[in-house]
Amino acid sequence: MKQDILICGVGGQGTVLASRVLAAAAMEAGHPVHSAETIGMAQRGGSVTSHIRIGAGAWSPLIPPGGADMLLAFEPAEAVRNLSFLRPEGIAIVNTAATRPVGASLKDTGYDGREMVAWLKDRCACVFVDGEAACRPFGSARYLNIVLLGAALGTGRLELTEELIRNQIRRYVPARFLETNLKAFEAGLSLKS
């Protein structure tokens, strides 16, 4: 198996945990794994990415442009920003709920992500997830990362099983949030389109 997965989003959205769960699940399945994270100032609300490279033969810690099999985008504009990484046959899973940068609220640019979603639609194979709606039953956007992991697995494109991912959720999520996270994972899975 060889799979390159690029996760992108905004600092604070929980991309690092999603990346860790995916990497650990692939390792448990016996694959060699490498990954790379954005760490530092960008974590304060800037654009962040995690690169996960599963399978032997990856040298660069970062996925080469045009090389990602999957783009897991936590935010529509970030999906557009990173689309150049996606392979022609790759698939994008995109949260349609926009995170407005402070600048956008100040100038009231009216950015709401819709334009991004419309543009993405005919550029690549996409699965759109309304993250806000999907998280509503859980009362907090902090479950977005696990919902999206579920949606990613739901596409059938990841060569990983539900059980592998669930095991790693159990391992990495603090006990008091575990039950809700497992529900969020189910919710994401059932979004498959």
Added chain:
Amino acid sequence: MKEYVMGNGAIALGALAAGVNLVAGYPGTPSSEIIETVAKYPHEGIHLEWSVNEKAALEVAAAAAYSGARALVTMKQMGLNVASDPLMSVAYIGVKGGLVIVSADDPGPISSQTEQDTRRFAGFSRIPVFDPASPEEAYAMIQDAFACSEKYHTPVLFRPTTRVCHAYAAIDVPDRWEPASFEGFRKDASRWVIFPRLSYANHGKMEARNAEIARDFSDYRFNTVEGAAGPRAILTSGVSYAYVKECLREHPEARIIRVATAFPFPEDFLLRALEGVEELLCIEELSPWLEEQALQVAGRHHLALTVRGKLDGTVPHHGENSVALSGRLLADFLGLEPGPSPRDCSGAPPLPVRPPVLCAGCPHRASFYAVKQAMKGQKAFFCGDIGCYTLGNAMPLDMVDTCLCMGAGITMAQGLRHTNPDAVCFAFVGDSTFFASGMTGVVNAVYNEADMVLCVLDNSTTAMTGHQPHPGTGRNMMGHIVDRVDIARVLEGIGVRRVVTVDPLRLEEAVQAVRSCAAEKGVTAIIFKSPCVALTKPTGKCIIDGQKCIACKKCIREIGCPALITDQGQVRIDPNLCTGCGLCGQICPVGAIGGAEQ
């Protein structure tokens, strides 16, 4: 056992496996997780510390290595500037045990002020340097670095870059490790006391030794030549080597020469590798170090060799390397088909810019806002410093007029005042930076009769680099509860005229404090004390009463908290982000914001 860790974790585990006895450092992206990893794994019998700054860390470690112990020092590349005073001297004195100094470089730069190159520092201070290309290599190489240090009784530099530090890989580590045993310090003034005569003698010895190390390095396992002999070769190192390998996956015949020991330069190795080569492309980040070495070797040995790289304009001097950039360079140089091209994204809608911002509820926002309010209509300059609070420069706060290096805000406010006597000059410094290099600046200002206001933004942590403890927090890396060093008392001890402590989230009181301090002569200080929101539980959430709100957007315009958003003309608070700090509620002219109890 196998551990999935980031490059910094691999460095830490490698040092533990090498029997390290003492680890000291100062936090700085991309190096901070090395010490944190040591703390997470069993480390009985090892002294572990966040030092107040890199100079202190290196001196603590050097003395340990004088005693025969194995000592590791960690910092980012800017930190090496701070530590350069002891570094230059300990290079002459040498060590008895092992002393390895990790200085993590940051091409880009991604989280730094400069694109400086630690390999050059190695050449400058005449000590060996190791340059790993991946976390796996970092784990192995840090152990080689300790061996080299002990064999040649010299401090050794270890230079990973951001992409190695923050890349994750599975590392095979031993199930247990033990700190090395060592003799202890033995008095010997002819060895440990630096005097001009000793420096003169040791300088000669260092150069002789470096020639020996260069020969050693010519057979070093990570200095490698791959591919078939031919007229063209690539010279590379560090993560650039990984990029080159990625690009040439389908071209095993391409000749790749990789030098993992930039200094002392393995000249014999390069000479052997250059057999039959007519043209050499140097792909490296930061400075053209390998390129210059290749030119020197070619010159000294009269090789008919064309060297391409940064110096002839083939490769950009600035910014980080990537697979894409390496791919273009290699395709040109080797006449290859270009690799997979990035997806065409032309016609994409304009993307919102997303600069990093102070978190929702961050007390620094309130501190900056209080000063801004208090100084309205007056000429005032605001000198910033290094930390989360550098982000106070962003609109709408716009409260950072200068930012240079650690601690400089204080001394620069002084300098601005001496040359702009009509302006009120403020220095903003975080609690960790205050201890790192702020205190001497305050002494300087008091002694030289500056009129200025010092604002200590005390959030009880080192937030930017991931919340490390410092002398003001009352905890240390040994896990001990220790006496807090009290910033107010330090300032009073120095002789600061007036020291006021306020909660920045009580806006009116904070503004009053600023006004009264600014009106006084001499050095005055305000300690804005409120914990980092990333470490404390939110006190609640605020909500905007849609009936009362007149949508004037004053709250958004004035403080720019990321939790305040506009939604179809309405102003709302994003409940996922709001911490209930209550600052916006103190700004709203109609009292529409309520909710959280302070």
